[in-house]
Amino acid sequence: MFRFDYPAEGSFTLTLDGRVILRHSGEEPALFLGRGREDIRMFRGNFTIRDRVDERLALRFLGADGDSLRFGSPALEGEYRLRFFEQDGLLHLDGACEDTRVNRLWLRLAAEAGEHVTGGGEQFSALDLRGKLYPIWTREQGVGRNKLTEVTRLADALDGSGGDYHTTFFPQPTFVSSRLYFAHLMNYEYAELDFRETGYHEITLWTPALRLVLGAGEDYPALLEKLTGLLGRQPRLPAWAMKGLWLGVQGGTVRACRMAERCRKGGVDISAVWIQDWEGKRVTSFGKRLQWDWRWNRELYPELDKLIAGDPSMAWMGYINPYLVEGGVLFREAAERGYFVKRADGTDYLFDFGEYDCGVVDLTLPAAFDWYKNVIKTNLIGLGFKGWMADFGEYLPADAVCCGGSGLALHNAWPMLWAKCNREAVEEAGKLGECVFFMRAGAAGSQRWATLIWAGDQCVDWSADDGLPSVVTAALTLGMSGYGLHTCDAGGYTTLFHLHRDEELLLRWLEFACFTPVMRTHEGNRPDSNVQLYDSERVIAASARLVSLHNTILPYLEACVEENSARGIPVMRPLFFAEPDAPEAWDRDLFSYLLGPDVLVAPVVEPGADTRALWLPAGDWVHLWSGAVCAGGRHTVDAPLGKPPVFYRAGSPWTSLFERLRER
Numbered sequence: 001m002f003r004f005d006y007p008a009e010g011s012f013t014l015t016l017d018g019r020v021i022l023r024h025s026g027e028e029p030a031l032f033l034g035r036g037r038e039d040i041r042m043f044r045g046n047f048t049i050r051d052r053v054d055e056r057l058a059l060r061f062l063g064a065d066g067d068s069l070r071f072g073s074p075a076l077e078g079e080y081r082l083r084f085f086e087q088d089g090l091l092h093l094d095g096a097c098e099d100t101r102v103n104r105l106w107l108r109l110a111a112e113a114g115e116h117v118t119g120g121g122e123q124f125s126a127l128d129l130r131g132k133l134y135p136i137w138t139r140e141q142g143v144g145r146n147k148l149t150e151v152t153r154l155a156d157a158l159d160g161s162g163g164d165y166h167t168t169f170f171p172q173p174t175f176v177s178s179r180l181y182f183a184h185l186m187n188y189e190y191a192e193l194d195f196r197e198t199g200y201h202e203i204t205l206w207t208p209a210l211r212l213v214l215g216a217g218e219d220y221p222a223l224l225e226k227l228t229g230l231l232g233r234q235p236r237l238p239a240w241a242m243k244g245l246w247l248g249v250q251g252g253t254v255r256a257c258r259m260a261e262r263c264r265k266g267g268v269d270i271s272a273v274w275i276q277d278w279e280g281k282r283v284t285s286f287g288k289r290l291q292w293d294w295r296w297n298r299e300l301y302p303e304l305d306k307l308i309a310g311d312p313s314m315a316w317m318g319y320i321n322p323y324l325v326e327g328g329v330l331f332r333e334a335a336e337r338g339y340f341v342k343r344a345d346g347t348d349y350l351f352d353f354g355e356y357d358c359g360v361v362d363l364t365l366p367a368a369f370d371w372y373k374n375v376i377k378t379n380l381i382g383l384g385f386k387g388w389m390a391d392f393g394e395y396l397p398a399d400a401v402c403c404g405g406s407g408l409a410l411h412n413a414w415p416m417l418w419a420k421c422n423r424e425a426v427e428e429a430g431k432l433g434e435c436v437f438f439m440r441a442g443a444a445g446s447q448r449w450a451t452l453i454w455a456g457d458q459c460v461d462w463s464a465d466d467g468l469p470s471v472v473t474a475a476l477t478l479g480m481s482g483y484g485l486h487t488c489d490a491g492g493y494t495t496l497f498h499l500h501r502d503e504e505l506l507l508r509w510l511e512f513a514c515f516t517p518v519m520r521t522h523e524g525n526r527p528d529s530n531v532q533l534y535d536s537e538r539v540i541a542a543s544a545r546l547v548s549l550h551n552t553i554l555p556y557l558e559a560c561v562e563e564n565s566a567r568g569i570p571v572m573r574p575l576f577f578a579e580p581d582a583p584e585a586w587d588r589d590l591f592s593y594l595l596g597p598d599v600l601v602a603p604v605v606e607p608g609a610d611t612r613a614l615w616l617p618a619g620d621w622v623h624l625w626s627g628a629v630c631a632g633g634r635h636t637v638d639a640p641l642g643k644p645p646v647f648y649r650a651g652s653p654w655t656s657l658f659e660r661l662r663e664r
Contacts (some may be wrong), residue, residue: 002084002091002214004069010061012069016091017216019179020110029058030200031071032106033080033097033208038190040398040408044354045140046161049190051206053104069579077101080208089226094506095210102208108200115179117195121172122442122453122478124470125165127574127588129175134166135579136191137321138394138412139454142167143494145465154497159622165465169394169456170415170442174227174480175201178580180219182227186211188413206408209382220480220577221569224605228482228568232448237485237517240315240386241436241452242557244271245547246520247533248489250281251505252300253307259534260314266537267544269551272315274520276389278304284355287495287525292358294379308384315386320376322393322418323358326350330375331359339368342401349400360396363417364404376425386435389454393418393441415441419449426451438487447482452518460492460530460609464569464589467492468509469605472632474590475516479570485561486572489522491530500538501530504607504641507542511644512603514550515595517561526604542642545664552661556654560596567661571596579632580619590615598652612639620650624661 005013011025024030034056041048059071059080071080078098085092094104108523116128124145142163144152156162173185175193185191185203192204203212212231219224247270248257248261260273278301280291291297296304308316324331334340340348340359350357362368380388393415400407422437429435438452446453455474461467473484490513491506501524510533513519524530533543550557558573573594576585583588592602592614600621602614618632637645647659 002086004064006064012061013518014066015269015619016181016214019181019216021181021214024061026060027549030108031059031080031082032074033057033059033073033099033102034104034106035101036104036206038206038398039501041187042351042395042397043160044352045137045395046142046163047137049135049137056062056104056106071160082210085182088229089215090230091209091214093212093214093648095208097208099161100490103206105205105208105210107210107212108184109203111195111198111200112179113198115177117175117177117201118477119172119175119182119481120171120193120477121174121481122168122455122474123166124168124474124485125465127473127476128586130191132165133192133194133196134147134171136171136173136185136193136412138169138171138415138443139167139463140394141169141466143466143496144459144463145470146463149463149465151459151461151463151466151497151499163466164462168452169440170446170453170478171412172442172444173203174444174481176223176480178221178576178586180212180223181216182223184213184227184230184444186213186444220580221567224480224482224569225567228484230448231444233483233565233568234447234451234483234485234560235432237436237452238434238616240271242517242554243551244269244309244519245543245550246272246274246317246518248276248520248522249534250275250276250277250523250527253302253304257307261533263540263543265300266540267548268305268533268540269333269544270314272317272387274317274389275301276319282356289354290319291328292321292323293327293330294375295329295381296383305383316384317387317389318380318385319385319389319391320380321391322361322363322372322421323353323395325360325478326357333621334359334361334368334371337367337371339347339371340363341407342395344399344401349397351395353395360400362402363414363421364402364410366404369417369421373421373425373428376422377429378444380430381425381431381435388437390418390422390437390439390450393439412443413445414443415439416443416445416449419446423449423451429583442483452485452487453478453483454520455488456493457488457494458489459494459496460499460505460524462505462605466494468512468603469503470514471589472593472603472605473588475570475572476574476593479572480574482568484568484570484572485517486570487516487518487520489524490519491521491524493522495524495526495529503536505540506531506533506539507546507641508548508644510543510546511642512601513642515553515601515646517557519547545642549664552664553657556596556599556657563596575600575615578619578624584615585617587615598654600647604639604644610638610640612645614645616647621647622650622658623647623654624658627662
């Protein structure tokens, strides 16, 4: 229930279920309009964004008129109207400006000291977003993602790819407040969420046409049920996708089969073999890359079709992205048909992906969208793949010209359109519920289309902002943004400079993946520099046990996935679901999470550690491995390799299942 009050002339207060959301007066305005000039430059998916604000006007509240609030300024031509209406239990605020010179808007939502906020899409460096500004612009996550680290410095010096605390494949203009309300911008234009002030949260938007949705609830599950009712929910994962491990391997039919068989003989339950190089490969200075011409490479993978058809119990998975390499068969076909995004002069917009140029299929051109959808249906699903990585989606330049508008206006929506293309291909092939495609980039609305999200290209290290610990934060913030199914490259991906994956990192990462919806591995961009799951009998045996644990807990995981599909409650949840008012529940550096309602996982995220400090919410928790009952509060527990700290609620209806894990 929302309510507007008008305590004095020129002022108003908006409350939502008793919470003050907007407070506007002449002395403390909440709404500003202005004009700005942006400068956006892209290099291989990394963006430099600058905005010069030429004018910013604080608006006067002129009064209410039916379902609208009226604002004005002596410097404004005409009025600004903020229309409000309620739909499906949510409050919508839609703004319209009569002054066509205006292209910037700032809105301040009321905040309180001690208030926490989370969400923002998939954020890797913070669970509580208070104290920082978050640009909403999809891009490469960056290498290292911390300007104080040597890896980030080296990446910046190499090609400007170091990233920062806010760079992410999946930003979303959504936040959830500890005051139990959410705010979501329906806009796809560039935006900023600024949480640096104590008394307000400021939203910046590069259009005056505001489309804001607000919702309140009695607890976090109720909030997310409303948010995902607005954005959409992921379907249940098929049984094969959750059982066992997806083995990432490449190098051709013979090698893929040999490595998979070696793991299976060692006891690893391999449910899927993921061959990202099914279409061929190319080697660059970055490492092993792929031939972006999405056709089966029969020389590298002879008789792949027979192999897939011959063993229905094994899922084979491939790879695709929305770009086509110059000179490829599909590139020539798309160019001849006029299916690429254009430059202002009408020529095809080609750009550098790292030692090769590609065209971007225009997903806003209906004929191009349908053509690319048929590429997926014919070349991937038709070959027999049960899933694939639907990579990228972040590289649409701001100065591109698309059928549906400018690159500036469409950039943030592009990953959602890419997800929609994949989803429609699956549905039209009659494979929804059988096929799984997993994506790294996303946008508001990806919830409705993408079947699974993975955390992107973490460094093969322990760093808090771009290594193993960052994946925990990524899953939690994405879940609080309405996307509750999350996976990752076990062991990490980015292998640059001095980085390499050792045995300990791989096994600790697999321990974490064991207690997530899907276990999967990646060889990394430089496989020979990384320890792989199949490298030794010792690693294979340790991995086999972890996969067995994952399979044992499957009935519980399936119930969690079902709840996400039905209600939008994420599988991996922040600790404040269990104890909302505890400061520790918002401490990102605890790197812990709830797996469903009854399990708490505290992955080991430091090298050489054999103990783990952690915090338990109020109540009694049973240590999974020892059976010891622990009360809420701070604890330090043993954490030998293979037994990460995991607890379950005393009295859980799943107790007998959890006790079976103790036997393994």
